[in-house]
Amino acid sequence: MAGTITYTMIKPDAVAAGNAGAIIKMIQEAGFRIVAMKMTKMSPETAGKFYEVHKERGFYGELCAYMSSGAIVPMILEKENAVEDFRKLIGATNPAQAAEGTIRKLFAKSIEANAIHGSDSDENAQIESNFFFATTDKF
Numbered sequence: 001m002a003g004t005i006t007y008t009m010i011k012p013d014a015v016a017a018g019n020a021g022a023i024i025k026m027i028q029e030a031g032f033r034i035v036a037m038k039m040t041k042m043s044p045e046t047a048g049k050f051y052e053v054h055k056e057r058g059f060y061g062e063l064c065a066y067m068s069s070g071a072i073v074p075m076i077l078e079k080e081n082a083v084e085d086f087r088k089l090i091g092a093t094n095p096a097q098a099a100e101g102t103i104r105k106l107f108a109k110s111i112e113a114n115a116i117h118g119s120d121s122d123e124n125a126q127i128e129s130n131f132f133f134a135t136t137d138k139f
């Protein structure tokens, strides 16, 4: 059975552009409950740890520099079929391929500055949630 939790973070491009509020509104209107949320900034080392699975990829260094360049808004979200439904709401990684009406189609600037993250599996949703939040941060 699909899990009920996913992890997301609004990325530096979208926070800097003042789009965090509009994105959170879309998330709530799509039926996701916010379990945890904060505004924070990652150090390059923290970004390096978070994206460790991508460390062999050519874009790893730039990705870590970018993700630590400004404020982000990490969240844990709850809904039935959370991971899959959230990935539909945000659209394809590359905004040029994202469907009309998705968060990335509306707000992303490029494949790197793509406005928002969404976990790709139930297992990663748990790992990523626990990376940013303690049990006492979850409501």
Ligand code: CMP
Pocket (backbone or CB within 6 Å): 059, 063, 093, 111, 112, 113, 114, 116, 117, 118
């Ligand atoms: P996300 O899926 O949230 O997490 C991994 C990120 O790596 C992805 O979003 C993109 O922002 C980034 N990414 C993936 N592929 C590329 C690429 N080819 N070039 C630059 N960044 C990428």
